[in-house]
Amino acid sequence: MQEISAGEAIRNKIVMGNKRKVSILIPYKIRKGNTLVFLQKRSKDAKRLPDYFGFFGGGAEGNENPEDALRREIKEELNYIPTGYRFLKKYDFTGSIKDIFFLEVSNDFEKEITVLEGDYGKWFSEREFEKEQKLIEEDKIVLRDLFKLLKNEK
Secondary structure (H helix, E strand, C coil): CCCCCHHHHHHHHHHHCCCEEEEEEEEEEEECCEEEEEEEECCCCCCCCCCCEECEEEECCCCCCHHHHHHHHHHHHHCCCCCCCEEEEEEECCCEEEEEEEEECCCCHHHHCCCCCCCEEEEECHHHHHHCCCCCHHHHHHHHHHHHHHHHHC
């Protein structure tokens, strides 16, 4: 990730205001021609969106850049150190700025991780996430963009 100048940092702070800066990893796999994404089932007592499905990742701490926040959060939540991930896009939503990264994972991904936050992880197809009522619209917007990108790369 590129370093930014002090002027850019100040401008970013003004533009972003007090929005939470979040880094997210979307693990995915392609099986029998179908793309599946791995989402977290948040616990019923979660501080944000309890009992909903959502992404693995979280807020940046201090002056952490998006990739450092991503690696720290994924280690904390999945006991996994992601490598080879790609950047999808930066989203500016009402309450947060989300840097979205994605990573194609192996069939053994669930054996390589330990879900340490939330109840469990679950694989979703495009059709399944669209129908999921416990998935916020912001996350569906991100997933639509990811599925579109992956289809175009085939």
